[in-house]
Every structure is written in structure tokens, then in C-alpha cells.
Amino acid sequence: MNIERRKFDTLVIGAGGGGLRAALQMAQAEAKVAVVSKVFPTRSHTVAAQGGMNAALANVLPDNWHWHMYDTVKGSDYLGDQDAIEYMCRAASHLVVELEHAGVPFSRLDNGKIYQRAFGGQSQDFGGDQAARTCAAADRTGHAILHTLYQQNIRSKTHFFDEYFSIDLVKDDEGYILGAVVLNIETGEPLLIEAKTTLIATGGVGQLFRTNTNARINTGDGIAMTLRAGIPVQDMEFFQFHPTGIAGKGMLITEGVRGEGGYLINKDGERFMERYAPHAKDLASRDVVSRAIAIEVREGRGCGPEGDHVLLKLEHLGSDVIKKRLPGIRDMAMTFAHIDPIKEPIPVFPTAHYTMGGIPTNRYGQVVMPTEQSAEETIPGLYAVGECACVSVHGANRLGGNSLLDIVVFGRAAGNHIIDYLKENRTHRPMNESSVKAALARLERWDKKDEGENIDVLRQELQRVMEDYCSVFRTEEILADGVKKVKALIARLDNARLRDHSKVFNTARIEAFELENLMVLGLATVESALARKESRGAHSRIDYPDRDDKHWMKHSLYFEDGRVEYKPVRTKPLSVDSFPPKPRVY
């Protein structure tokens, strides 16, 4: 087949923190590493992570990894896999120090130790007093980590394919993943990258929802590719809505604001979180706060002319604290809400923030799926880490400060596992030309030149449908309507056409591929949400308001043909006793 080909030991798709951490581990072991990114690597969404990275360093308050593990299991609403959570929490302190040595400028206490701030869902002594566990490089931790990892990768001779879009994975008849067909955005020419292992680190799918905190690049490309490769996606019904996005805009106001003492009020000036979470109040976990805000608005206690938001008050912290600790947040409020939080509260409402579900993996980053032989058979040669993966450390709800930790811990773990895999698999397997042909067919589909639906219109309609039918409040009726509406949009997508058929920098074509990815993941999300008849973490069903551990403490697996199957939660940690499920009260 006439297509340019390149060979590498390992291919990494996505150049955020997870992909770059894995790439660095492999490049330092002298593997020949290719990293493909649809934007320049340091423009990946990791750059936007403001808050920080959890590790039980105990620099501010007493702490240990076991308390961190407890908080993460509880925060996950007992859907997190406890082996992976133990692994992550145990590794955290070491990896913060490792990042510091690599050049990440963590903020300091007066005594020279790394500063740590309080975030929601953190406790001392298994549910006791508030802990302070989040290490931060001012309010640009993600930026610092991403740039440090990128520079280290350049030094280690990782090969970057910047502005290449991944079309599809290539696999053989035995199920081995052989690499991917990618598209050079600048030239419009496809390229086959053959690799002994492929690691997907393409981030989440926040662009499913109209109001979201995510960059426009977050279209779930890797998750959708995996689904098309015949592998199910896990727990897609669990989508975290951040409680405090700027109302009407979606941009994130980090919960570090509440960690510093900010709190929420309704139109009566009531500090309403005291009713919903008497102990943790405004520092309850994100799903609890999101739901509380939504209830306040639904029950007529919202603020503003439309009564469609609540207020985040921080004037009482004083000008000095706001300027010193929260300068980025102040700028954000002034620019996008035209509010100076030193003088006035910020209007906020929940916005789509984080994809808990994704590509099912084990704690080595290996992609797994059920087969006749095993409930978790590994897919040879395929790995996934970060927000696109479901390892699952976040379960039904992610705690603030755990996502940067997740990408660093499992990026490194996957890198190490791939190094071992490469020792056992020294040669490339023969290419499967029919799989290459199938990937190229996806390109050719957009060459049709007759009249048809508009890509932008379909994308906006999908985002609206997902927001209206699959956001914070869910019922059988709403979700069933949502399934029908997303299916109708998918049917219309078949008739969509490009107006621009040029090759060079044809971004309309890239956006068409992104829309295909969003559509399949929209359906996966709403179908999985319809199937789960309980409320757990971020998945809140009005008609099934309680968590149902007897029937639903299990992961969902959505297949491309629409099937939803389930697999058990891994409740056995590596070395300590399990945390059995109990009511999640803050």
C-alpha cells in the first residue's frame, strides 16, 4: 500500500503529562520513542491544571499515604480499584521529589519544605480533620510539570511528530496492536507508524458538553480509537462536573479558592453547603458540591436575573491573601466575569470538567478487556494512561489534586512495563495491511463532495443534547431521550460533508474526525448512564437516588455495538486491608 511508513520501538499518542512521563521513562532506557500530538506538545491540556498534585508529605499537617488512599477510595464512592489506588498513593511522595529534581519549581514554606494546600475530600486519620496534601507550583502546576517533562524528553531524544492527528490503531488478527495510522495536518498526508507498543495518552472528552472547562482539543480521540478497535470503554457514565466554573462561560475557578477559605452562598446570602455537608461544608467532594448548587438553582434560590447560578464569596479573605495566593483566579474573574473578587463574589455554576471513565487498564497501564479466558485479558502491545484511561483510581468521582498524580504515577508505571515488554518482544510483528486499509478508509470517507450536513452545526447540537440530557441530573426518561437524540445525530453524521477538500492544513477535516470521536463517546456516555440504575459519585439519578452496592458496585463496559457489560471492582489492595463501602458523608 502506498503510504509512508516509520518504525519505532514504541509509539505514544498524546503529549500531555501522562504521555510525556511515559515517553521519558522509555527514552531514558534508550528505547526509540515516537510521540504524536495534534498540537504542539506544550499546548496539551495538562498545561491548564492549576491546583496541584497530592502527596502525603506531611509538610503542613500530619499525613500518610494510607489516609490519602482512604480519601481516594471514599471519594471514588467505592468504585475505584483499591490495588491501583494503593499503588498511586504509595508512589506519590517519591514522584513529587523526582519531579522537583527534574526541575518543577514547587512553592515553598518558610522552612524551605514544599508548600501544601488543603483541597476538598482530604482528611487526616481516615475521615478526621482536614488534611493539607496538595503540592503546587503557584497556580500553574500543570504548566510547570508539562514543560519540565517536555524539556527532559528533548534531552533524551524522544522523536516528536507535532501537529499529527491519529486516525486509528492498527492491529493484527491475533489482537496485537501494531501502531497507528496518523495524519500530517500540515501536508494532509497519512503516515503509518509501526511500533512494538502503542500508548494512548490523549486526555479526556470534555468537549462532549456545551459548558465545560476543557480546551477545544479535548475530544476523546484515543478513547474513540480504542472503541473502534473492538475494545470496550469503561465507566463512561461518570463525568465530573466541577462545581465552580464561571457561570455562562465554563472556565474553572479552582477549589483551591475554597481551600483558602472561600465559600458559596445562594440568593438569600445563605452559606448553603452547611445543609448538604455539615462537616466538610464547601470542601466536600466535587459531586456533592455540584449537586448542591444545582439543587439551589432548581429550587429557586439561584442568583442573578435568571436565577441560574450561585455566588462564590472570597472578599472576606482580604486583598492581600487574594493577591498573594489566588492571583490567577482574580485575573480570571476580572477578565471573563468582569468581577473583582476582592470586592464582589464570583458567579459560578457546575461545568463539565473531567472524564473518570475511559480505556480500561490495569495498574501497569496495560489495556484490558474481558474474553472467554479471562475477565481482564491484556491487549498485547496496547497501553493507556491519564484521563483517557480508566485504571481506575478515580472510580465514580475524582478528588482534586489526584489527576496530576495519576498521570505521573501511571505514565511512569506504563513506561517501565513497556521497557520490560520490549525486552521480550525485540522485533516488529508483520504489518496487517487490511487494518491499515481500514484506517485509510476513514480518511477517504470525507472525500465525498456532494451536499450534506455541516460539521459545526452537528457538534453544537451534540454538546447541547449532552448538556440537556446527560449532565448533573439524570432520570430514566431524560437519559432514554438522550440516547435517541444522540443516535439521531449519529445518523445525520453519515450525511455530513466537508466544504473544503484541500490537503494542506485542512482543519475542517480534522474537526470532522474529532466530531466522529465525540459522537461515539457521547453515545457511550448516555447509554452507560441509562444502564446504571443507582446514584454513585458523579452519576446522580433522581429516580435511583441511593448508591446500591449489592447490585451496582461494578464497572460498566460499553462496546461499540451498544452492549453494556460489567466487571467487578478490584476491592483488594496490594498490602493493606480493604476499605469496605460505607455511606459517603462529609
Place this chain on the structure above:
Amino acid sequence: MNNLPSSKIYWRCRRGMAELDMFFQGFLNNDYQRLSKTERDDFEQLLTCHDNDLLEYLMGRTTPSESNLINVVTKIRQSANSKT
């Protein structure tokens, strides 16, 4: 002459932060076409900056050290303020 942004410019305005997407998307759709040739060159140069630096410029927290970028940063900020 067609002053609309090229696809290449459009793609390089895809950034890692929703805030930058919002600044650039509005500007490309509404005000980019009024830039002079020199300003368009400056805009292209601005796009080579790191996301974090861009956010600081566009938030008005700092100004670019390259003086030729200050004008185009001001125009993007004005565009954002006029659309909100």
C-alpha cells in the same frame, strides 16, 4: 484581498487552555480580519509563545518583552472585553 485567518493560523490558535481558546476564537471570528499585514505577522509571532505566557499577556498581568507584540495583545484583550 482576503484577510481571513488561514487554516494554519486557525489551528495554531488551538491551545491547552479553555481561556485561550475563548480569547482566540472570538478574535479570529470577529476582529482578525481588520489587522494590517504587520499586525498579522505579529499575531503569528504571538502564537509561538507558551500558553502560560499568553495567558499572562491576555489577562493583562504582564506585557510581552517583544514590544511589537504589545499592540496585538491589546487588540485581543479589547476584542474579549467587547464581546462579554
